[in-house]
Structure formats: C-alpha cells, structure tokens
Amino acid sequence: MTKLKIENLSVDIKNKNQKHKALDDINIEIESEKITALVGESGCGKSLLSLSIMGLLPEAASIAAGSIVFDNINLLQLREKEMDSIRGNKISMIFQEPMTALNPLMKVGEQIEEALLTHKKTPRKEVKEQVLDIMNRVGLSRVKQLYNDFPHQLSGGMKQRIVIAMALINKPELIIADEPTTALDVTIQYQILEMLRKLNQEMGSTLLLISHDLGVVNELCSNIAVMYAGKIVEEGSSESILKTPKHPYTQGLIKSVPRFSQKNQKLYSIPGMLAPLNKRTSQGCAFAKRCPDTLKECYIKSPDLREIDGRKVSCLRVGGDNE
C-alpha cells in the first residue's frame, strides 16, 4: 500500500530574480509501514523534497508543478490551517541539526508538550504523563528532571532524542527523518537509528529516511531512492540497488563507501562536483560530466526514469536502445 505518492513534483528556487529548478519532475511512492531511504550528496535536493512534503519550504522556494498525495489528500492544495493540523500530527519531521532545532528559552519538556497540545486536547494530568512516557521511549533517562531542563543543558544526542520525542508523541503515520544522525558521534548514531527502527516496528508508522550514509541505509531500509541534481536517478528495493546498482551515480556512491578490505588504499570518490543550481542545464543528463562512461547522447538527451529489472533507472546506457 502506498502511504505517500509524489507525482511530477518540481520546485523552483528564486535567486537574484532568476528561477532555478531545484527539484525536477520527482516521482516517488513511499510504501506504508516501511522504511524508505532517500540518498544523494549534499545539494541534490533531499532536504528540499522533505520540506516540500511538510509544506515548510523556505521563502525563496516555490512549488512549480506536481502533487504530493498523502492518504488520498493532495497536500499541496490544502489551506495553511488544514496543513497545520496534519503537520506534527499525521506527518512529522526530525531535523538534522539537534543543536539549533530547539527553542533555547523553553524547557525541553514543554517543547514536547507543545506538539501534543497543538493537536490533541488532553487533560492536564495526562499531558505530563504522556510527555514523560515518550521521553522514556526514545531512550532518555531521569526524565522527570530532564523535563525541566533547557536545551543548552543537554548533550547533542539527548537533544536529538528530544526532537525525536517531539516528532513521535502524536504517533504520526509518516515520519520524515532528515539526516537524523549527521551531527552526532558514531556510537550515538547507532543508538538513534536502532531506536528509529524499533519505533517504526512498534508503531507501524512509515519512515522516510534521508541520508548520505549508505551503511545506515543498508541496515535499516527496505527501499531506496537515489537523487542527483534534483532528480531521482534510481529507485527500487534496497537489496537490488545496493547489490546490483545500475546507474553510474549509484555505483559511484557505493564504491565510495570505505571498506576494511581496502585498507591502506586510496578512498574512492566520484570525480568532479555537483554543479551549483545556477550552472545546471536542462539539456542532457546532469551526471554526464562526472560519469566514467558517457556517450555522446548523454550531453544532449535527458534520460527518463524507466523500469528495468524490478527497479527504476534513469540512464541512457541502461536498458532501452543502447544496451
């Protein structure tokens, strides 16, 4: 069953009176109760996509076309008030920067409480109970004392757990986690991810995990969508994509993961860089300049996302006429 269906979504970013396409014709279906990963390097539009779903795009960005359908409702057609009632209630988001994601002047307990009270009329006695309960469930200890602490008194990992508690307290149907562990050290990363997996199983919620860490993705996710320069270039089950990547960008990403067996060898990285927004052209494949294996047509013809071997790929070399 599909929980979230994004169709033909394009997002423009305005910069100095010029519009740039930051998301270009995104199509993706996120399956209910599963963990789907969205991977790609910085600047490829992962966060922008998640903010589009939340309806929290920055002022400079605007939706140019497409639809985001959640439970048969097109979120893009909702009025602000209606969207407010979904945000934090049915869809919630975990942000990547726990250090700055909390209001420095408010007790952390009250900030979790706010998420609950915004959507659910709860008797005063139960409010605190529920807040303390969710704090326990995200792995915080001595929660009663913690409730009255301010963000600056907490470590990064604790803050991230508070942010997660805030996102989970209303038992949302869809959770978007935007690089939830990027700012944390490795041991805490593991704990947080383990916790997300457990909560996903217990609560039966759908999780969209945004990451650039393929190790993490491999551990947790059942489906993977790979993004490059505002487009989805490959999408399918995580097994098929990680074991037999078809798109040269996905292959490059997997090759760049450090491995023990390659100790003392130079770490692989995809040559070149992702072009900044104002230098991207709509002609040809966006990855052509960095691709190890280009054809002449790659610079002229833009590939479509086509279904091949149980996954979708957008590359001229894969499937179709050139294979």
Place this chain on the structure above:
Amino acid sequence: MKYALKKIVTIASTLLVISLLTFGVFQILPGNPVDIILGVDADPLQVKALTQQLGLDLPLGQRYISWITGILKGDMGNSIRYQVPVEQLLKQSLPVTISLTLMSMLITLIVVVPVSIFLAKHNNKKVGVLISFIMQIGIAIPSFWVGILLVMFFSVTLHWLPSGDYSPLSQGFLNYIRSLLLPSLSIAIGSSAVVIRYLKTTILDNMNMDYVRTARSKGVARNKVLYKHVLRNALLPTITILGMLIVNALGGSIIVENVFNLPGTGHLVITGVANRDFPLVQSVVFYLAATVVFINLITDLLYAIIDPRIRLT
C-alpha cells in the same frame, strides 16, 4: 555569591572613577563662582573672604574628600546659586525627570512591540518599506527639534496641550499627564524608532532559525510561533537597547527639559553650569552617572532572569 562580589567591586570602582572625573572637570573649567557672584572688579578683600567662606581656598584633595564623604552621608553641600542644600533641589527636580523618563519609556514600550511585529510581517511589502523609511527619519532628527514641532502643532495650532511648565501629580493626575505628554513624546519618538528598527531585524533573523522550523513542523500556527517562540527570543537582545535608551532619555531630558521649561535635574544642571555652581553640578552629575550604572546592573539581572543560559555564578 561570587557574582555579587564581582558586581559590587565593579560598580564601586566605576563610581569612584566617575566621582574623580566630575570633580576634576569642574576644577579645569575656567571661571569660578566667586567672580560670578561678586563681579570681575570686586574688592580683593571681599573676594578672599567669599573664597574662604565657600571653602575654595582649601587644597584640591581635601575638597574632594570632603565632597565625597558628604555624598556618602547624603550631604551634598549647599548650592552657591540658590543658597539652599543641594538635596533639597534634587528632591524637587528628581520627580520631574523620573516622570519624564518613565513616561517616555512607557510610550516607547507600548509602540515598539506591535509596530516591530507588523513591520517584520510586512517586511518586503510597500507599507513596511514606507514605515521603515519614516523610522529612519525618526532616528535622524534630534529630540528637541521634535519637541519644538510638537509644541507648534499641538499647543500653538491646536491648543490641545500646554507648551511647557510642569504640573506636579499633587495638582491632579490629568494635568500631570498633560504637562508631560509632549516632552515624553519628543523623547519617545526617537527612541522608539531605534528600538523598532532593531527589534524588527531581530524578529526577522529569528524567523529564519531552525527552532522556528521545528515549531512549525509540530503544527503550531505561524502567528502562534511568532508570539510564543520568536518574540521572546527577539526581545532578549532588545533589553540592552532599552537600558541604553533609559540612559539616553535621562541625558536627552537635559535638553528637552529646557525646551519645555520643566524644572527637572537637566534644567538644574544647565543653570548650575552657567553659574559655576560646583557643589550643585558635581552632585547632580554624579547622581545621574550613578543612575546609569544601576540601570546597567538591572539590565544584567533582567537578562539572567529571562535567559536560562545565563546563570549568575
């Protein structure tokens, strides 16, 4: 405890420096009260007698010490010009200046928050740009000139409010407010403009911060985020500006009191300086400076109350 001790030491040393400065400045200033009282071609014997009577023949150090010990005991000596104890003059003039300062601050506070929020919401719209432009003018024009304009409009043309003179609280609340309204306004217009510009920018900065996005992601409505989260964070740095503005209002009162002929401390300082009335001016200036020091202290304490990140240790 350590914090309190540190503060006390700082304040004491600041006050000591202030007292030395105010005392020193009036020793360097040309002209002395004896010449002003007796005229330039007075009898040398008379001059000598008056100098002795006023204690001006004593060595500098001794005069400073007797002045400062007097101040500590609350005895500031006699005014040369008015021939009465300085305390008495201060007791009459302080209520005027304090009322003026408080009222101008009150007006500022009432205006600042709603206007700043409005401007932050309409930042890129025409109304916002227009009001911001008017604000710039408000910052640029001096308060005494605003005062004269206000008098011309509200007193001379419309006859709504008195053009000057003070009516104490004992003569009725309404008259008291009426007598202070124009002078407070002329101070408040400038200071509101300064605070509004600052607060608007801070609100806008805060609206782009991550914690606002987090609050919005919880489903909290835009306006509620503004009032519940952003405003408190934005008001925090504004406290410093407000403290500075109280100080400004105190200083500005010296000029505004003369424009509106209010018998406040500012008025007192001006007459004192004109008559080389050392005991009077030294003491009043010292008191004003001490007030500034204490306002800064209060600002610091307020910070600690509002911002949980600051703990007084």
